Amino acid sequence: MKELTEAEIERLIERFPLPDDRDDGILGLGDTALALGVSLPTMQRYLKIGLPAIKGGSMGRLWRIRLAAAWAWRQALMAERLERKSRGKQTRSALACRIR
Template sequence: MSDQPLDIEALVKAYPLPEGVPDAVLNKTEVAEFFHVSEPTIAAWIRDGMPFVEEGTNGRSYKFMASQCWAWRQSKKAGEEQQRSEARAAIEAMRLKLIGGEVGDTIRALPPKERQQLYDVEAAHLKLCRERNQTLQREDVSEVMTEVLRLCRDGVNQLPDVLEREVNLGPKAVAVAIQHCDTVLEELYQTIERYFADRPIVTREERADLFN
């Protein structure tokens, strides 16, 4: 957590809520639903500095402003993206320096001999990574994740019935359990979909520059 005090007003102005989304006072459960994450994640964000309008104590829930939470989260994501971009730029600049290229060069900008050398190095590196089990085929990962999700789905879907049968859980509690299980499954699917969406398959010739 940063020692610098947050300028909440400036954050909200820089990162307003999406158009059509009204501001509102939310509790922790509602903030988790707002961001489609779990309550433990919200607890971690609070420790990391997410602003609140009223601190939770025994018998009293945390209270948050949707606009403040949204602005804080967008600011954090922007900062993380900037750090990744700066690190990537430094790595690319060093690699380009080693082969005499310039920032923004594409694979096709290299002479045929240098282009083939780059392909050969890349292929050798990938082969070594596969031999060490440091990389997996996208299809294999997708297959494993599909199977894991199937097991999670089956187990979660059976949980309310098990609770009702084994511990005589009442109808209202069963309904709550079903809703929570549905939320967990939806979060799992959304997380995996975002993961693959952020990592589209890109061919060598489509890459924006030599090492992107």
């Protein structure tokens, strides 16, 4: 995914809001991973592919990530992957029908 503008992030948050039992907040890398239910290596991979962060971590600086933005971004990523997988199954199904 590409780097998102503030407006795009807000649209994602509207489309994929946090569950009712979660409050929005600014978290570090480990707490965001915990809140999303993913490992630290997965969080680092997400950041490399475009998960929005308020402040990047490096050389002793902590990551600052808005939970609502991270949640919405991840939900959008999962929806995109599911859509791609579904299209692949439809293509394979169509090809199988032609072969018979």
